Amino acid sequence: MFGSHDDEQQVFEELWDKMYRHAYMVVRDTHLAQDVVQEAWIKIWRQIKTLREPDRLGAWATKIVHHTAIDLVRRRQRWNEISSEDVYEVEGTEESTRTEGPEEVFFQRVDTDELVRALNQLSDDHRVVLVMRFYYDYKYDEMADMLQVPVGVVKSRLHRAKNALKQILEHDRSSLSVREVSVTDERL
Numbered sequence: 109m110f111g112s113h114d115d116e117q118q119v120f121e122e123l124w125d126k127m128y129r130h131a132y133m134v135v136r137d138t139h140l141a142q143d144v145v146q147e148a149w150i151k152i153w154r155q156i157k158t159l160r161e162p163d164r165l166g167a168w169a170t171k172i173v174h175h176t177a178i179d180l181v182r183r184r185q186r187w188n189e190i191s192s193e194d195v196y197e198v199e200g201t202e203e204s205t206r207t208e209g210p211e212e213v214f215f216q217r218v219d220t221d222e223l224v225r226a227l228n229q230l231s232d233d234h235r236v237v238l239v240m241r242f243y244y245d246y247k248y249d250e251m252a253d254m255l256q257v258p259v260g261v262v263k264s265r266l267h268r269a270k271n272a273l274k275q276i277l278e279h280d281r282s283s284l285s286v287r288e289v290s291v292t293d294e295r296l
Contacts (some may be wrong), residue, residue, distance in 0.1 A: 134177035224275040234269035
């Protein structure tokens with residue numbers, strides 16, 4: 109598939125951000141995400157001749173990254189907490205070209221720190237599908253392929269994840285409002 113080392117390097121550079129972001133979403137650590145991408149790239153290089161559809165290289169690479177990251181997490185048997193600083197770092201690496209739908213408008217109204225805290229309260233399954241859909245803009249069939257579940261399961265998880273996230277954010281905001289009222293009452 110690759111004609112030369114330069115071709116390999118060009119493909120690697122084009123896929124690096126996508127692979128890194130996906131790895132980071134799973135392992136939630138910048139150094140581990142880099143390790144995952146490097147390990148995945150070795151697997152990709154070794155298995156490149158098995159790729160039947162070269163135009164699907166990006167999806168195939170992301171799938172390998174996903175499985176490599178999951179394997180790493182299982183080996184380490186822990187999930188690190190995501191930090192706001194890491195989210196800002198990842199957000200700054202690529203601009204979105206999507207049109208804004210209702211979900212995007214909602215997420216723009218939510219403070220990044222607030223969203224990160226809420227995402228960390230979700231189950232791994234819910235957090236992964238939300239980030240894949242709304243941060244990486246994956247289609248349902250791509251998500252199903254990467255997660256190795258039927259499309260219906262992806263849609264169901266996504267629906268439940270959005271509801272869970274909404275409840276967490278509403279609860280956090282109502283708790284904040286109650287605290288603000290209490291502080292105001294004490295000053296009177």
